[in-house]
Amino acid sequence: MTTLLARAEEEAPTGAAPGRPRLARSASRWRRVGVRILATGVLLALWQLLYSLQIWSPVLLPSPGAVWEALVRTSTTNDGVVGYQGHYLIDHLGISLGRIGLGSLFGVAAGLVVGLLMGTLPWVRVVVEPWVTFLRTLPPLAYFSLLIIWLGIDESPKIWLLGIAAMPPVAVATAAAVVGAPATLVEAARAMGASRWQTTISVVLPSALPEISTGVRLAVGIAYSSLVAAETVNGLPGIGGMIRQAQAFNQSDVVILGLFAIGISGLLIDAALRAVERRVVPWRGRA
């Protein structure tokens, strides 16, 4: 069984496209980075231009400078006021990322188990599938008030909400991938005397890994987009709570700052997950 995996790893080169000179590759990468920086610069300039035209009140459209000032203000202590509502921006973000990490961890673990069961045992699939779909279509805000009643206002309802949001994509992706495992490989393994459990661990799971890893990336993204919902109740400190609070006090610059913090950290997290994916599933896209 392990030889299969080993061969797959051998076949995968270390991430370089075969036959393409290293120099050209790095040049194209730099060009890509350049275009992105240029596009960001143009967007910022457009933003500043829109602001300078004074079409809207600064409350509706704060200037890039105001958002920058909000960044400085929320990251320092001014006149004894620590950051925003007693916490620095980085603490708000860190606490939220911790919640997302924990929620996603539980959600992904539960999704893996449910997905595996659904994929391997047809009757489980029949029973559970509608419930997973049901859960997937529920907007988090709709059931959050129930979680508050059941679990209180501290950390646990937030973690539960993020976990519930993260579970379905992993379960669906895992189940689909397990069902779609190459029948020839499974039969070969069985013929060589592998038990059902051994087949699942050594053949089915590795072949399902690429789809599972996509499911995990989706799940973390969904958990992230549920963050503001999870932090509507007693969300301070937390980046979602910060955005809500700033909304209540009409501090648009802080709202936009929070959106940037969420967006940029979301990009970084996705990049990190992709890097992990490349390590764990190097044969992705080449199978």
Next chain:
Amino acid sequence: MTAHRGWRRLAAALSLTALLAGVTACGGGSDDSADGDRPTIRIAYQNFPSGDLVVKDQGWLEDALPDYDIEWTLFDSGASINTAFVADAVDIAAIGSSPVARGLSEPLNIPYQVTWILDVAGDNEALVARDGAGISSVSDLVGKKVATPFASTSHYSLLAALDDAGVDSSQVDLIDLQPADILAAWTRGDIDAAYVWLPTLAELQDSGTTLTTSAELAQGGKPTLDLGVAATSFIEDHPDAVSAWRQVQARALQLIADDPDAAAAAVGRQLGIDADEAATQLSQGIFLSPADEASDQWLGGADGPGNLAANLEDAARFLADQQQIPDAPSLETFQDAIYNDGLEDDVTGGQ
């Protein structure tokens, strides 16, 4: 090839930006809604018991202004109403005094004026401590968890109550919760006290002790009120409509005083609660008589703006002390923000 793709990507990014800009432009552009020649009055209302709900229920404004289209929109907080005024999306609103104090201050500087006092918070907003939490006075709240909906009049009153008792608000664990969540957290024992309004308040009082009420704070010089405000541009363009609006509000206050059952039935229909409950809630607020609206204590009349301006300035200065706004504007700003032209005629002759 890659360079090509890069440029195309850039073009796509730019067109997306243009699209976004276009969408926001549409959002801000829906000004005085001049479809046809019938002007529209866009009214923001909130679900707290007041004469405003009586007016809405009875359709009095529609009767009084047959040449106008009246558009009622429900808002759940003063902050969102302030945002709507900034976006020029409402003309007249029912809104609490502390959001108004904030709206008239930096950085919002909303061009609106106070046209009416819907009610003065009395026993319908109060600070309650949970039985068994070991709290018998406001000063016992040090180190305890106290919940209130932030940026509301209750939040303001809570900070004022702490201030009166000599408690620094940073010594108290303040939690931002909406009334429904306060009830849930209360029953689970997650919070020790809460400053909130009816009907949640009544349920808390069943298992708690009332420490102070907004009526007591009002006596101590920190009243919170529910106000009617109108955009300055709207007042300038349609003074007759504002006058008619005040007359129906006066009629509603008169009904609350003369025939509370009829008023409660109307308010109950709007809130989706039964008339008895609505009557209880109405009886706990303080409703001025129409003539009092124009008194020196409140909006004032021909002699100049009333004492309400000082209340609002107080509120703003307090918000500035609490670092919720950078600075409190001068008393003049608030006096200018009181619109009482012709108010005396509306509250006496209008019925």
